[in-house]
Amino acid sequence: MFRERRRVSTLPNYIILTLMAIFALAPILLLVSGSFKSTAEFTISPFALPEELLWSNYTTAWEQGNYATTIRNSTILTSFTVLFTVALAGLAAYALSRLNLKGGNIISFYFLIGTGVPAQLFIIPLFYIWKQLGLINSHAGLIIIYVALQAPFATYLLRSYMVALPQDFIDAARIDGASNVQVLREIIIPLSWPGFLTAALVVGLFTWNEFLFAITFLPSPDLKPIATSLYAFQQRFGRDWGLTNAGSVIMIVPVLILFLLLQRNFIEGLTQGGLKA
Amino acid sequence: MTATALQQEAQRAKRRQQIGGWLFVAPVLLLNLIVVVIPSAIGLGMAFTDWSGVGSMNFIGLANFQRLFQDGVFFKALTHNLLWTAFFLIVPVALGLLGAYLLSGIKRGQMFFRVAYFIPYVIAAVVNTQLWRYLLNPRVGIGPALSQCCGIEFLNVPVFGSRDLALLGVAFVDMWHFWGFLLVLYLAAMSGVDIELYEVARLDGAGRWAQFRHVTLPSIRPTLVFTILMITIWSGLVFDYVFIITGGGPANASEVMGTLLYTTAFQRFEAGYAAAIGIFMALWVAIATGGFVLLRKLGWEV
Incomplete structure (x- = not known):
């Protein structure tokens, strides 16, 4: 019975922790979603998914x-x-x-x-x-x-x-x-x-x-x-959100890949820097 | 070989080891000397001159500092740094403590959450600022979207263009990328807390809040105090997020010492006056660190 009660009592933990994860990650996902949109789509809503994946934002950003x-x-x-x-x-x-x-x-x-x-x-x-x-x-x-x-x-x-x-x-x-x-x-x-x-x-x-x-x-x-x-x-290109969003995503892709692969080392190194610097 | 010869040989080896050791440390020391120590010393001297960056350099005594104390913009910037410190000592610390406490209470998924919270911290300032300039834009951001769909109006304003909201807006963006880092620090500290302490507290009838206050907080005090020191130092030195999003504007509404120093030195070309601001910022760090050391001397276990 004790174990049962404990399992129930962690549910609020998960709810709040999930909300916090959304707070941390949703803006990044909106940036990625916004990097595939055409200029016209930006007047609709940042929450709407792109109608089609506009890869040309990336090629244009790459060149410009x-x-x-x-x-x-x-x-x-x-x-x-x-x-x-x-x-x-x-x-x-x-x-x-x-x-x-x-x-x-x-x-x-x-x-x-x-x-x-x-x-x-x-x-x-x-x-x-x-x-x-x-x-x-x-x-x-x-x-x-x-x-x-x-x-x-x-x-x-x-x-x-x-x-x-x-x-x-x-x-x-x-x-x-x-x-x-x-x-x-x-x-x-x-x-x-x-x-x-x-x-x-x-x-x-x-x-x-x-x-x-x-x-x-x-x-x-x-x-x-x-x-x-x-x-x-x-x-x-201040007003060209599709372009600047794509340009930003290009910069973080290598970082995110490395971070997800080696997150233990990253977190250990960065927190030691904060703790002992 | 005689005993003395052996001793001599050992001593020679020791000396070689010492010389080798110093040679190994020398490059790092030398680089630090050239890039940090010597320029810092020059900066201390430069603050007493009227140098513009080119041409003649005249010693003008304390004139730069007199000007600093009468400079309304500098006082505005300093006030903003103090407000920034207060904001960062409250919001991300509270979020970090709450998240770490909740996270330390679960087993499944702990790794996932830790990684998720940490991700904004590894993303560059130029990208994080782009992201929030987009999401808080009065034309295409979440403000007008929330207003249209649900009648929520408080975000339907030009946050970074408003004199009242610019500083808070920039601080929010910087905070968003930082709180997860604090959370991970606190989580590491909390995982070192003796579980028996919690069990004893539970037997005494302590609820979640009481356990947090009387077991968790005292146990992680060294980490907590240390993060408070780091936040205080960083808040005095903040530059990137403010410079990129607003450049200190509109009309100095989000000016901090870091952006003021930068524009004074590299856009208005008053190197001497900017160096005086630099000394003030170094003083901020020294005072914060000094306070920390003093607390320690007074017997605080931090």
């Missing part, structure tokens, strides 16, 4: 929004940022977790403070320094910024994985005469690769979605990533 170029730009920015961030953060995390670095605590503390400095304090001087160095309108220039901004967080994340590795393996390798690099390559990286995957996903997501630095440091239309070119596109 210059997606062939912007997707390439975003891919360049994201892949190099992920690669360098994870590589450099991996080295730093290894040193901080495994090499008994003197002053390591100070560095960890510095990283903590460093991630707390608001972008608004340094973005203006940084812009003029980058201008002097010819790094405005340069993918490399923005990648350097992204790596610098995210490496401390990635270091922190990877460190938490490496600290948990068993010391015995490392000691055994050391006795066999393994160098720092060998220990890192043969033991640390293979054993903490879930950490590397998580860090790569979080860094990749941040870079793909990033807006403030992209719009400041890459003003040239040919170099813009999807985020800022989509912003310009939305302003140009």
Whole structure:
């Protein structure tokens, strides 16, 4: 009888949780539905389904929004940022977790403070320094910024994985005469690769979605990533909802696919960033 | 080999390890120095000049800060940041706590709900803002649709074009993408709560609300306090959603410090004055963090 009562009492949970899920997901579904509509259909109702799937919104948005170029730009920015961030953060995390670095605590503390400095304090001087160095309108220039901004967080994340590795393996390798690099390559990286995957996903997501630095440091239309070119596109075709909706959906499709495949890693990485940053 | 030779060898190995360690940390430190630390230091200095971004730079003492305290637009922006903080400390926290509590009480489907709530958080600001500019548009959005079908009128207004509603509208959009993230954080904290505590409370006749208040909330206090700190910091720094949807308008009705700094620096070309706003924003972060540390020092377990 007790069990029976408990089962009944979770029904309100499901009702409210479902309403909340609708609140989270319905707007996205309406956006997708609205990306297939003709201009005339928009005066009817956003809740009405499209009469037919107007794929031409996508082809037009693709061409007018210059997606062939912007997707390439975003891919360049994201892949190099992920690669360098994870590589450099991996080295730093290894040193901080495994090499008994003197002053390591100070560095960890510095990283903590460093991630707390608001972008608004340094973005203006940084812009003029980058201008002097010819790094405005340069993918490399923005990648350097992204790596610098995210490496401390990635270091922190990877460190938490490496600290948990068993010391015995490392000691055994050391006795066999393994160098720092060998220990890192043969033991640390293979054993903490879930950490590397998580860090790569979080860094990749941040870079793909990033807006403030992209719009400041890459003003040239040919170099813009999807985020800022989509912003310009939305302003140009403000009333053409089918087109701008389609352009927006293009941007989130790769993110949603990756997220649904690897949601455990995504959620773990992003919540750790929030919790421990 | 003699004992001393062995010792020397061990020490040399240790030193090598130390040097290697520093070499491994150096790239991250160096990059952070170049991109964050040095520009921040320059920014601190720049706030005391009249620099426009090009040409000569003159030291003008505290003039920028005097201007800041007499600048009506800045005060408006600061007020909006405070309102934003209040809104975010109430609405998404309440939604997150409610959802996490309900979700921790079920088994089947927990994974599905968690993923569903988290999805808006991984979508880019440019897309989330597009989505809501579409759905809240006075011509094609849900406002006119609800008005036509059911006579519901409160959404049948140009939300982002209205002086009264623009700030609330933008805050709502940002909140919509954020509350699921909080929910997942709270859920993780709640899953660590000892189930026996709930059983004891039930035996004492505690209902759902009493269990939540006297068992759940105290148990997740560290997470709760931490999210309050993060929300306070982020609310002082908010930029994307406001900039993309309204640009701070209409007539500064949704201006926040972040958008004001951006337009001051990069559209009105007053780099020195904008740097002063930047210092104020850094101060916001420092005060919030300082308060958190102080509470901890005073013996709060957070």
